[in-house]
Amino acid sequence: MRKHFFSQFIVVAAVLTLSLVNFSGVYADDPYIGPMAAFMMSPMTNRISLKPGETYTGSFWIMNPEENTISIKYSLEVKSFYRDDNSRAIFEDIEGRGQIANWITLNVPSSGSILPKESDEVFYTINVPEDAPAGGQYAAITATSVPPDNNDSSAIAVKESIVMAHTIFAEVSGETRLSAEITDLNSPSFLFDGNIVASSKVKNTGNLHGTATYTMEVYPLFSGQPIYSNVNAPVKKLVLPDRTMINEIVYEETPAAGIFNLVYKVEFENGEVKELKKLVIKCPIWVFLIIISVIIGFVMYFVVKAKKRSRRQKELSI
Helix, strand or coil, rough: CEEECCCCHHHHHHHHCCCCCCCCCCECCCCCCCCCCCCCEECEEEECCCCCCCCHHHEEEEECCCCCCCCEEEEEEEEECCEEECCEEEEECCCCCCHHHHHEEEECEEEECCCCCCCEEEEEEECCCCCCCCCCEEEEEEEECCCCCCCCCCCCCCCCCCCEEEEEEECCCCCCCEEEEEEEEEEEEEEEECCCCEEEEEEECCCCEEEEEEEEEEECCCCCCCCCCCCCCCCCECCCCCCEEEEEEEECCCCCCCCEEEEEEEEEECCCCEEEEEEEEEEEHHHHHHHHHHHHHHHHHHHHHHHHHHHHHHHHHH
16 A cells, blocks of 8 residues: 655545546445545546456545544445445445456555545456456445544544445446336426426346436427526436436426426437426416316306306296
């Protein structure tokens, strides 16, 4: 394990990585962290291609970037990894796609500590078996911080354990298959309150991970200009083999009332595309009740008027 003082550029790059990367691996039960995180990792994701029989070497950095932190102790562990239907990380094997965890060897001690303004580079080796199955393999190397023993209030200290994960998305060459089923595209047709929302399910039916892309546009009735669109910045989710990804897009600033045209589109990396076009009506409950009351009033008015006309006709016929 190698330690050194790293430049301000590395710190900025690490912060950007943590804020932008979609496959974040930070999981903790309400940890207390000071003005800046005192325990960081970069990169947090590694997407690689492997061949049976190959030996691959990778690395990542664990960092303690602040000057006024205390020394941070941590432990390392290799685990199988997958994402559940809501994209949460689950550190366990599923249907053999986590075999790669058994192929990984840490080339450093399984525990260490980092002084303020220092970093550790963690090296690991992946020895791919000759009979490795083709397709996706997924693992995570977790770094768990150890809470400090002292109560130094002058330091920015992580008071609870934080688990960060360097997630490995590997593609083993061979007979790979990228395919998916896109189903359950849905959006409510009528809203009393709340926001316009569209949802869907994408099931990866292949043996390789692929990206699902989600876009939504909302147009006022009789207008060709969208009042909401994420086409230029679509939502992207990585779906693992044999997993189903449930996703929804919410128009957070939906007007209080109106009639809208919704266009919701889901596309998988293999070219599979499904689209939902729908008319959505939003009407506050009090407006709805007024409309119903007016309709009932009109109905009662015409019923009473019809009865009076019928009574007059009977009287005239006598």
